[in-house]
Amino acid sequence: MSPAPRPHRAAAILSVGDEFTLGQKLDTNAQWLSRRLTDLGVRVREHVTVGDDEDEHVRTLTRLASSADLLISTGGLGPTLDDLTRSALARATHDDLIEDADALAELRRWYASRRRVMPEVNRVQALRPRRASMLANPAGTAPGLRALVGAADVFCLPGPPREMMPMFESFVVPALRADPDRLVLTRVISAVGLGESAVVERLGELMRRDRNPLVGTTASGGVVACRVRYEGPPGPGAHRDLDDILARVRTALGPAIFSEGDESLASSVIQGAIARRLTITCAESCTGGGLGHALTAVAGSSAAFLGGFITYSNDLKQALLGVPPDILLDHGAVSAPCARAMAEGARIRTGADLAVAITGIAGPGGGSDRKPVGTVFVSVTLSGTHGAACRADTRRFLFAGDRASVRQWAVLTALAMLRRAVENLPDAPLVGEVPDDSPEAGP
Amino acid sequence: MSPAPRPHRAAAILSVGDEFTLGQKLDTNAQWLSRRLTDLGVRVREHVTVGDDEDEHVRTLTRLASSADLLISTGGLGPTLDDLTRSALARATHDDLIEDADALAELRRWYASRRRVMPEVNRVQALRPRRASMLANPAGTAPGLRALVGAADVFCLPGPPREMMPMFESFVVPALRADPDRLVLTRVISAVGLGESAVVERLGELMRRDRNPLVGTTASGGVVACRVRYEGPPGPGAHRDLDDILARVRTALGPAIFSEGDESLASSVIQGAIARRLTITCAESCTGGGLGHALTAVAGSSAAFLGGFITYSNDLKQALLGVPPDILLDHGAVSAPCARAMAEGARIRTGADLAVAITGIAGPGGGSDRKPVGTVFVSVTLSGTHGAACRADTRRFLFAGDRASVRQWAVLTALAMLRRAVENLPDAPLVGEVPDDSPEAGP
Numbered sequence: 001m002s003p004a005p006r007p008h009r010a011a012a013i014l015s016v017g018d019e020f021t022l023g024q025k026l027d028t029n030a031q032w033l034s035r036r037l038t039d040l041g042v043r044v045r046e047h048v049t050v051g052d053d054e055d056e057h058v059r060t061l062t063r064l065a066s067s068a069d070l071l072i073s074t075g076g077l078g079p080t081l082d083d084l085t086r087s088a089l090a091r092a093t094h095d096d097l098i099e100d101a102d103a104l105a106e107l108r109r110w111y112a113s114r115r116r117v118m119p120e121v122n123r124v125q126a127l128r129p130r131r132a133s134m135l136a137n138p139a140g141t142a143p144g145l146r147a148l149v150g151a152a153d154v155f156c157l158p159g160p161p162r163e164m165m166p167m168f169e170s171f172v173v174p175a176l177r178a179d180p181d182r183l184v185l186t187r188v189i190s191a192v193g194l195g196e197s198a199v200v201e202r203l204g205e206l207m208r209r210d211r212n213p214l215v216g217t218t219a220s221g222g223v224v225a226c227r228v229r230y231e232g233p234p235g236p237g238a239h240r241d242l243d244d245i246l247a248r249v250r251t252a253l254g255p256a257i258f259s260e261g262d263e264s265l266a267s268s269v270i271q272g273a274i275a276r277r278l279t280i281t282c283a284e285s286c287t288g289g290g291l292g293h294a295l296t297a298v299a300g301s302s303a304a305f306l307g308g309f310i311t312y313s314n315d316l317k318q319a320l321l322g323v324p325p326d327i328l329l330d331h332g333a334v335s336a337p338c339a340r341a342m343a344e345g346a347r348i349r350t351g352a353d354l355a356v357a358i359t360g361i362a363g364p365g366g367g368s369d370r371k372p373v374g375t376v377f378v379s380v381t382l383s384g385t386h387g388a389a390c391r392a393d394t395r396r397f398l399f400a401g402d403r404a405s406v407r408q409w410a411v412l413t414a415l416a417m418l419r420r421a422v423e424n425l426p427d428a429p430l431v432g433e434v435p436d437d438s439p440e441a442g443p
Numbered sequence: 444m445s446p447a448p449r450p451h452r453a454a455a456i457l458s459v460g461d462e463f464t465l466g467q468k469l470d471t472n473a474q475w476l477s478r479r480l481t482d483l484g485v486r487v488r489e490h491v492t493v494g495d496d497e498d499e500h501v502r503t504l505t506r507l508a509s510s511a512d513l514l515i516s517t518g519g520l521g522p523t524l525d526d527l528t529r530s531a532l533a534r535a536t537h538d539d540l541i542e543d544a545d546a547l548a549e550l551r552r553w554y555a556s557r558r559r560v561m562p563e564v565n566r567v568q569a570l571r572p573r574r575a576s577m578l579a580n581p582a583g584t585a586p587g588l589r590a591l592v593g594a595a596d597v598f599c600l601p602g603p604p605r606e607m608m609p610m611f612e613s614f615v616v617p618a619l620r621a622d623p624d625r626l627v628l629t630r631v632i633s634a635v636g637l638g639e640s641a642v643v644e645r646l647g648e649l650m651r652r653d654r655n656p657l658v659g660t661t662a663s664g665g666v667v668a669c670r671v672r673y674e675g676p677p678g679p680g681a682h683r684d685l686d687d688i689l690a691r692v693r694t695a696l697g698p699a700i701f702s703e704g705d706e707s708l709a710s711s712v713i714q715g716a717i718a719r720r721l722t723i724t725c726a727e728s729c730t731g732g733g734l735g736h737a738l739t740a741v742a743g744s745s746a747a748f749l750g751g752f753i754t755y756s757n758d759l760k761q762a763l764l765g766v767p768p769d770i771l772l773d774h775g776a777v778s779a780p781c782a783r784a785m786a787e788g789a790r791i792r793t794g795a796d797l798a799v800a801i802t803g804i805a806g807p808g809g810g811s812d813r814k815p816v817g818t819v820f821v822s823v824t825l826s827g828t829h830g831a832a833c834r835a836d837t838r839r840f841l842f843a844g845d846r847a848s849v850r851q852w853a854v855l856t857a858l859a860m861l862r863r864a865v866e867n868l869p870d871a872p873l874v875g876e877v878p879d880d881s882p883e884a885g886p
Contacts, residue, residue, distance in 0.1 A: 015490075018659075022670070022672075023475065023477030023480070030463075031468070031470070034463065036466070044464045044465070045464065045494070047458075048489060048492075049473065050489055080652070081652060196521065196523070197522055197564055201562055216523075217523060218460070218468060220468065227465065284735075289734065289739070290736040293732040295731065296732070297731070297847065297850070299808065301731075302755055306755060307759040308752075310739075310750040312744075312748055312749060312751075316749055349762070350763075365742065365743075400557075401605050404605070404740065405605050407739075407740070434558065
């Protein structure tokens with residue numbers, strides 16, 4: 001072996017398979033591996049996906065290994081004729097493929113324990129380049145491989161996430177060699193209600209590209225995630241610099257921040273409600289259950305979320321929520337009075353402390369000049385003493401995009417308004433909010 | 444310009460952004476683009492993802508352009524300092540960045556139409572390399588770019604899928620130059636209720652890798668998509684061969700097929716209900732609104748879907764749906780009798796023809812030996828004469844995976860059972876179905 005193996009500073013990730021280049025399957029391994037490696041202090045420079053083509057596979061392996069310290073490849077280890085990782089690795093290392101007796105025995109045992117005989121096609125999974133080592137796969141038949149390609153440490157893992165993930169933890173993590181001179185620290189602060197441009201304006205020169213820690217933003221469906229990344233010498237200064245920038249980001253974004261880390265907005269709302277012993281109900285029209293679905297995605301949400309109503313038709317708005325027919329006649333289903341009546345109907349019928357209602361025009365049809373597609377009303381009502389509403393917050397929005405986009409923004413905005421009510425936050429406009437200039441707009 | 448531009452035989456796809464290399468976000472653009480390009484007859488050789496690093500971006504652009512006829516890049520066109528696609532493209536083409544007056548005017552108009560003033564940071568989105576052309580973005584602020592990098596036709600599109608996809612259709616598709624000697628035809632047949640292994644067994648030797656047309660399968664959350672792809676000389680023989688294989692796939696999979704093309708299962712259910720003038724309601728517990736959300740994702744669903752109930756707590760199962768307390772006491776909320784009572788409660792209260800109820804244990808907590816995590820009951824009831832139920836189909840399932848997976852399978856399965864009732868299909872077991880061996884299991 002070469003002397004003093006170098007630290008794993010930079011990594012590349014390779015996903016192998018026609019199912020990806022033909023667009024038949026969505027690759028989730030690259031994201032998962034990137035997140036794990038980043039958390040472990042390794043910088044991921046590149047993801048590459050190639051199909052079941054041995055020449056391209058060899059070329060790519062060789063290229064990536066020439067500029068990365070660590071390469072994680074997934075896929076191509078199955079028993080079929082398209083599974084080319086073993087031979088591609090052998091070619092990239094100018095090595096022969098040999099049959100590994102232990103691996104073959106393990107394969108036969110795997111099938112025997114399931115009362116089956118190993119199909120002969122699976123025998124190829126016991127092959128490896130002579131100089132490579134085999135990595136046991138407790139969850140499947142394909143062993144992984146580890147080899148040096150040039151100076152790069154290459155791990156070839158199976159494609160199926162359930163097999164790949166435990167093998168990454170068992171084999172790659174213990175083998176990682178941190179760079180003693182370099183520390184990477186990453187934090188994420190997520191905000192809702194501000195557009196990405198507004199966030200960027202508030203962060204200002206914090207986002208200069210020559211800073212360390214470096215601050216970047218990603219916007220997705222109404223949530224803006226600010227990533228802060230320190231990359232430099234380890235030591236107390238590193239954490240101090242990071243904390244300093246984090247504090248400045250918090251100051252800049254204020255109450256729009258709902259999470260530091262991976263917590264979703266829905267989770268933040270549920271945890272806040274649980275902490276304050278508040279119960280929640282919902283009444284949805286155009287979102288059709290999307291808000292309830294988002295709230296119940298949170299494990300333990302039953303401690304705060306009671307349930308709700310999907311009143312897609314006007315009949316059901318009346319029959320299930322008691323929305324007065326006058327409101328539907330005079331103002332229509334997509335109006336502030338209707339949203340408020342829906343929320344109150346849900347709140348009273350369920351006994352919840354907080355109710356949120358959504359009614360709008362998701363499109364593509366149903367719009368008009370006065371209420372174009374994307375018009376959505378959201379109302380949050382809060383119980384006061386003796387069960388009467390003590391507070392109602394009803395707003396009008398105009399969301400861009402197609403049906404799915406309008407519905408996504410509506411759910412997100414309802415969560416943001418719910419959070420505001422739960423946390424009793426100061427008022428502030430939300431992205432997409434527009435004045436309700438319709439004749440029926442009331443207090 | 445160079446003479447007689449060459450056909451777009453081979454393409455590469457580039458996704459840009461730290462959010463990908465840091466593993467914060469899942470890239471769905473590469474898959475979508477691969478599928479579209481494959482369907483349009485272009486071979487996708489490679490996907491690459493790089494972070495917000497201008498040098499790596501330029502290197503990758505240059506490398507990919509040197510070996511592909513067509514390059515589609517997404518991301519990096521936002522208004523922030525880490526959005527580097529404009530400058531990377533300029534460097535890769537040894538060109539300057541200039542401000543496009545039309546693009547700037549369009550940007551200002553976009554904000555004005557939303558009664559906002561364009562933030563100054565967005566001005567950079569009007570920049571382009573001098574020799575590049577701008578591609579209008581009707582759904583967002585970032586125009587796309589088109590340029591020749593070497594001999595490769597490069598399209599830089601925005602990252603958000605809802606902006607990228609229509610621009611791909613408007614700008615890339617009309618510009619594609621097919622290879623006159625090669626025809627690629629792709630069809631998709633989607634089935635529900637069969638596991639991927641069952642589909643593979645039924646298709647048998649149709650899936651041999653040396654066939655043309657080639658048949659491949661992808662399984663995702665309960666739906667198995669069979670892709671049939673012809674790749675060879677154009678002409679009547681091509682379509683004949685394709686139709687022959689399609690007919691054989693249809694025979695093999697039978698009534699499990701719900702779609703030939705892109706139609707979702709929910710859409711198939713809604714269209715079927717509309718055609719048969721049937722109305723639908725839902726009563727959801729563990730899925731929290733996910734079923735209603737899926738049904739209402741279909742434009743025009745209001746013609747069939749009336750709305751429903753999210754009865755997350757046992758109190759609401761009683762209060763909103765009239766589930767008898769005895770059932771909850773004797774059998775529990777996760778039981779066949781409860782599922783049936785929920786469905787009937789919804790059906791009677793809404794007057795719908797069909798009701799579907801879901802109750803289960805999504806996890807991670809709440810499981811027991813007799814009812815482990817993943818246990819879900821789904822009940823579909825159908826109105827008969829005089830409003831009484833004439834048919835009830837109640838089944839028990841055990842779904843694998845985490846909370847999100849159990850909920851996804853539950854929604855999918857409920858849609859499959861709903862489809863069966865709407866289309867009056869012959870009975871057949873569904874994936875995940877298990878005998879209800881609990882003492883309370885009744886007819």
